């Protein structure tokens with residue numbers, strides 16, 4: 039059980055900023071699992087973590103295996119096309135956030151706000167509390183809405199949405 | 212009753228077609244996402260031997276997957292970013308069973324637990340599920356927020372009104388007296404136009420009138436009426452001065468009390484700013500409602516009814532005109548006010564943002580100064596300030612554009628009323644000049660109450676907002692509360708025992724995993740481990756700031772959940788990582804747990820904690836004011852005061868959670884000495900990073916990643932050459948290094 043103690047070499051590895059280049063190879067193991075061959079070692083499962091999920095979704099991706107960072111992908115676009123496809127697929131799976139396409143109605147009831155929406159093609163009624171805190175722009179164009187269960191939803195390009203829809207939540211922004 | 216979700220009939224019949232009867236199924240769960248994104252429901256059902264998964268493919272036809280529990284090696288939840296998956300290890304292979312939005316983790320975790328328990332044929336305790344009823348008992352609908360058990364539907368507007376009025380009823384005699392006063396003065400206001408117009412013009416000034424020429428009398432009469440009105444309003448003012456502050460005081464206290472009763476997590480999950488708002492602003496809103504609104508609603512209703520009665524009895528044609536006209540202008544006003552509300556909300560919101568920036572910057576002033584960022588902060592403030600300006604400007608623009616227009620409409624209406632009336636007077640249509648002027652005066656009096664009701668909806672919704680926030684506080688049940696038959700123990704002995712304790716703050720992120728150990732009373736028990744290992748969490752559980760998820764913690768053989776909280780906490784003294792000093796003197800702070808302690812005891816405790824020496828040097832000694840706004844003390848000094856606080860309390864169980872972390876080695880050694888003396892007959896739990904602090908501990912537990920990895924005496928652990936040994940080696944090396952360097 040005792041974990042391997044920190045040698046200086048280990049320490050160096052831990053604090054080093056390592057960029058992964060296209061010499062490493064990602065393989066989609068299916069079922070949402072990913073493996074990575076790096077320095078002739080195969081790591082699995084590998085998790086991809088966006089370090090700047092909102093501003094740079096396709097850059098600064100940390101690759102983690104068993105709580106150890108193996109390295110950081112500076113830019114997905116620098117990888118071969120097939121690898122890009124695997125990475126993007128994995129990221130979109132991991133970061134899947136339902137998108138609100140339409141807001142049907144917003145009703146305030148006590149300290150709750152019930153919002154009827156069409157999200158990913160399905161009608162749903164969301165419930166949030168204190169909309170002022172739970173709806174906000176996370177970048178200059180997109181809104182993020184968090185409901186009472188801490189599910190998160192996206193509204194893409196809010197300013198380009200129909201005026202009617204904008205009006206419904208405008209006052210909470 | 213079946214846990215955890217009700218499956219649709221269609222799923223049950225599908226299962227039955229596959230030979231699985233409803234009776235077999237013990238637990239159910241639902242996943243709301245397709246394996247690769249998008250919403251799509253799939254269902255899980257669990258019988259004592261088998262796990263069933265029903266999914267729908269894109270065409271909507273159902274598919275059944277059957278997994279015998281004997282093949283399940285492990286089942287766990289993987290948290291992704293906004294979603295999670297249920298994973299299973301079956302026949303040595305890992306795979307995903309289903310995928311769901313994060314909101315479903317809580318229930319899925321229970322389900323997962325039941326899968327493992329059924330497989331291992333462990334006993335399952337579902338009794339606790341009953342008291343976390345997830346549906347409103349009144350309407351049967353699930354609470355929108357499962358963690359806060361309040362139902363917005365049953366607590367809707369009418370519920371709020373009812374409850375507000377019930378608070379009001381506590382003061383009903385005052386209230387009634389106030390109402391009576393206000394009604395009488397309203398009645399009187401009805402007389403004024405009659406006397407001042409009709410009586411004066413038609414009977415006193417007009418030749419042939421009943422009191423023709425008696426000008427003095429009519430003046431005296433008018434004066435008398437005015438005077439009486441003044442007396443009435445003074446009486447009313449006195450009454451309301453008597454009752455209103457009282458209500459305000461009681462309400463504030465009630466809210467504060469309700470908040471104080473909440474468990475710790477209530478405060479850690481919320482911004483303190485919003486809690487303070489509730490105590491101040493929200494109770495104020497409600498107070499205004501009581502003091503003004505209730506009376507005004509009654510008065511204005513009576514006024515409108517009375518005025519309409521008078522108008523119709525004077526001249527029904529004109530009265531009808533007035534009514535129709537008032538209705539039309541009201542509609543127009545309503546429309547504008549509705550639009551105005553939007554601006555109002557927006558500027559409210561901007562005020563809030565500005566406030567939060569201000570408090571943020573003031574609290575972080577030290578950092579601002581250290582990085583010389585004053586100008587950045589000024590511009591941050593300026594931009595929020597600008598946003599507030601924009602909102603207020605828009606609001607003012609809107610109101611200045613529309614409201615004068617509406618007012619103009621009203622005034623024009625009245626002029627035309629006067630015109631029509633004049634025509635009626637001239638054509639000799641049963642209307643005297645005096646009656647007409649009185650009529651117009653009465654009609655004008657309508658405007659006030661009508662305006663009141665126009666603005667009322669806005670006031671009202673503000674009040675409902677405020678009171679619903681307040682009732683939310685009053686209604687929410689603290690998570691940690693005394694059981695009805697909780698045991699009362701004056702003095703605990705201090706035998707602590709943890710049995711298979713597992714705990715998580717957030718579902719799916721286990722912090723403690725199956726931790727067991729015993730601490731016999733009168734011993735010193737050390738806990739070591741990395742930052743974030745879960746050491747403080749163990750303390751949180753022993754002191755019952757949170758309840759364990761699994762296993763149990765008992766003191767002197769009684770489960771802490773069966774003890775009265777007050778007794779438990781009184782018997783435990785804690786010096787924690789976060790030392791907080793309240794506003795008050797140093798002595799007050801030391802005495803916090805035992806206010807009746809004598810000054811000698813305070814000094815003795817301070818000396819034991821080696822706080823005495825620096826307290827002496829403070830300008831006002833033990834009377835120096837500390838806490839926010841007072842003298843600021845260093846981290847080590849604050850820790851010493853809180854150690855003195857705990858020592859003064861002389862609890863049977865003393866917990867030191869990195870209590871000496873901010874001190875230099877020398878002070879730490881002295882405090883250790885003091886603690887050592889305190890050990891007699893006391894259980895001491897000490898968490899420390901510096902192992903030298905724990906040299907005297909009878910047992911030392913190593914916690915790593917929420918698990919107990921080693922337990923024994925210092926010597927035993929050194930001999931074992933495990934985690935503790937390595938830590939020890941590293942620290943002694945480091946110390947040699949430091950000493951060499953010095």
Ligand SMILES: Nc1ncnc2c1ncn2[C@@H]1O[C@H](COP(=O)(O)OP(=O)(O)O)[C@@H](O)[C@H]1O
Nearest residue numbers: 479716717722741742743744745746747748749
């Ligand atoms: N109130 C809380 N809510 C959620 N997570 C918490 C809370 N308090 C602590 N944690 C998490 O629990 C883990 C253990 O914390 P703690 O017991 O304070 O560690 P330590 O061993 O350093 O005292 C940490 O990962 C911490 O982030």
Ligand SMILES: [Mg+2]
Nearest residue numbers: 746747788868
């Ligand atoms: Mg800690």
